[in-house]
Amino acid sequence: MLLIDCPYCGPREEIEFSYGGEAHIERPKQPDKLSDAEWADYLFMRNNPKGPLAERWCHSYGCRRWFNVERHTVTHEIQRVYKMGEPRGGEEGT
Amino acid sequence: MSDPSLRQTPLATLHLGDRKTSPAHDATVRLAEKIFIAKINLRADPSNRKLMRVFEKVLGFALPLESNTTNGKAVRSALWLGPDEWLITAPSSQEQALFKALSEAAEAHHLAITDVSDARTVFLLSGPNARDVLEKGCGLDLHPRAFQTGCCAQTRLARTGVLLHQTSDEPAYDIHVSWSFAAYLWIWLEDAAAEFNVTIVADDG
Numbered sequence: 228m229l230l231i232d233c234p235y236c237g238p239r240e241e242i243e244f245s246y247g248g249e250a251h252i253e254r255p256k257q258p259d260k261l262s263d264a265e266w267a268d269y270l271f272m273r274n275n276p277k278g279p280l281a282e283r284w285c286h287s288y289g290c291r292r293w294f295n296v297e298r299h300t301v302t303h304e305i306q307r308v309y310k311m312g313e314p315r316g317g318e319e320g321t
Numbered sequence: 322m323s324d325p326s327l328r329q330t331p332l333a334t335l336h337l338g339d340r341k342t343s344p345a346h347d348a349t350v351r352l353a354e355k356i357f358i359a360k361i362n363l364r365a366d367p368s369n370r371k372l373m374r375v376f377e378k379v380l381g382f383a384l385p386l387e388s389n390t391t392n393g394k395a396v397r398s399a400l401w402l403g404p405d406e407w408l409i410t411a412p413s414s415q416e417q418a419l420f421k422a423l424s425e426a427a428e429a430h431h432l433a434i435t436d437v438s439d440a441r442t443v444f445l446l447s448g449p450n451a452r453d454v455l456e457k458g459c460g461l462d463l464h465p466r467a468f469q470t471g472c473c474a475q476t477r478l479a480r481t482g483v484l485l486h487q488t489s490d491e492p493a494y495d496i497h498v499s500w501s502f503a504a505y506l507w508i509w510l511e512d513a514a515a516e517f518n519v520t521i522v523a524d525d526g
């Protein structure tokens with residue numbers, strides 16, 4: 228089981244959280260301008276890295292807030308926890 | 322708001338009435354239902370200093386801004402639920418007056434005030450072995466180095482979502498649990514406490 232450090236409540240066991248898939252996927256501003264392939268890419272295609280992955284988690288049994296987690300998909304090590312709206316890859320943003 | 326005269330405890334089906342006693346002197350775990358506590362949910366921006374002062378004036382104390390903490394005076398408490406969310410608790414007799422006072426005082430501000438009194442009931446679990454009982458079904462670190470009097474947390478107890486609030490060093494805990502899970506959790510607590518000398522107390526007195 229993972230110990231996830233909720234940015235609001237502190238460290239809690241994984242079972243208190245729900246998983247929300249990959250983070251930082253932006254809804255296209257004008258969906259009707261997209262081809263079917265581009266729309267399908269937005270809806271269905273996700274990164275599947277062997278390494279760090281930015282993903283969304285919700286503290287469902289706690290504060291019920293969504294936030295971002297950077298987790299290593301091989302070791303499950305949680306490398307970073309940060310709030311919604313903050314850029315991925317460090318405080319400065321990349 | 323429901324008609325207070327129609328209220329009944331979610332533990333009615335357990336027929337606890339006959340088993341309630343005054344606490345035995347050697348009881349190391351005491352279990353009680355705090356019947357009909359008023360609970361008001363507040364959603365507001367903590368950076369709105371003016372609004373925070375409005376709440377402080379109505380409640381008599383400030384809303385806790387630090388995570389997992391509570392604040393209170395006499396019979397009223399404010400429990401931190403999230404970065405912009407609190408639960409106010411008070412005796413049932415104050416429910417309507419307090420809801421009205423908060424709503425009217427904060428009228429000019431952007432916020433949400435919801436009476437959630439009947440969504441959850443509250444158990445009081447206390448005594449020298451109270452923490453041992455909780456630790457059988459809760460993943461939180463409840464040792465005094467991590468969780469003390471005045472701390473609160475929304476977490477899981479016996480697979481059920483609860484709001485836990487430590488109210489004294491004895492220790493004593495208020496356990497807020499959904500109405501529909503209350504009987505289940507009570508039975509679980511009695512079972513978990515069975516190895517200790519457990520007493521069911523008539524009233525939280």
Ligand SMILES: [Zn+2]
Pocket residue numbers: 233234235236237286289290291292
């Ligand atoms: Zn949280």
